[in-house]
Amino acid sequence: MTAQEFETALNKGTIPPLSYLYGEETFLIERSVRQLLDRAIDPSLKDFNFNVFYGNETKGVEILDAAQTLPMFAERRAVLVKRADALKADVLESLLPYVRNPAATTCLVFTGAKIDQRKKFFQELKKQGCLVECKRLYDNKLAGFIQSEAIAQGKTIDPAAGGLLSLLIGNNLQELSSQVEKLAVYCGVKPRITVEDVRTIASSSKAFTAFELARFAGQRDLQNALRSLGALFRDGEDAPLMIGALTRHFRQLWRIRELLDHKLPQADIGRELNIHTFFLGEMVQQARNFSRSELGRLFEEFYRCDVASKTGGGQPYTLMHGLVVGICTASPAQ
Incomplete structure (x- = not known):
């Protein structure tokens, strides 16, 4: 089950007695858990009907005792186990009988970064339809x-x-x-x-200025690119984050350049890469400024500068200034 499917079920009034949310997208995990708890227990009675445990600190008997305790003055109680991927094998084994037959008056929720679906615990959870994967969105x-x-x-x-x-x-x-x-x-x-x-x-955010830096670099507009670079440093932005913005932008240009070299029409490029027509023309024009071999060399520079910025291999402004000048002043692609 995906996070979206889980949230849709919650919005329809389904409160699962047992669920395990996992994956690399912690925002989706935390939001889904928050929505579940908001629906599962009365906020005014939360002190009586809510327990939190941590997988690296708790024993199975503590979780079981809380899950099997009847709610006080309410229809349901909730038990949340964070960092559940740190639960030891013997703890998971002790929880198996409860997983097979969870209490109807308890909402037991596990969260963790990853799971091992080969283990019996997760196989039983999957039968219940309560495994929720929160992937990072493409x-x-x-x-x-x-x-x-x-x-x-x-x-x-x-x-x-x-x-x-x-x-x-x-x-x-x-x-x-x-x-x-x-x-x-x-x-x-x-x-x-x-x-x-x-x-x-x-317009006043660092993200917008970093976007503008990448945009001007793609246009080979040295004057405005350096102006954006100066603004980012004045705002206290770190070099690795600027390099990340440039890398993300030029990765898109590289994909466009590949499709241009394969003679794909502009409209098809937009559909293939999911680029809105509002931005497509400018992005294609920027991609035409660089050959694929030149973009390959740029990514080697991005990597070199990223390593140097994180290991003290040069002054950050000098490093970034040289990178931006190199992008904007190299011979344009034919």
């Missing part, structure tokens, strides 16, 4: 996430506005959710979030 899934976040705030968002937001933030779901919330407040009674709204809200 770039082509971000538009749907942003749209759903806007709907949750009572708004819709233009596809181009969502595209710009994902270009600015990447797949940091916590930050994307926060930015959509800010946009909803900024828009007030206006029902739809536009590109201009995103530009206005984001």
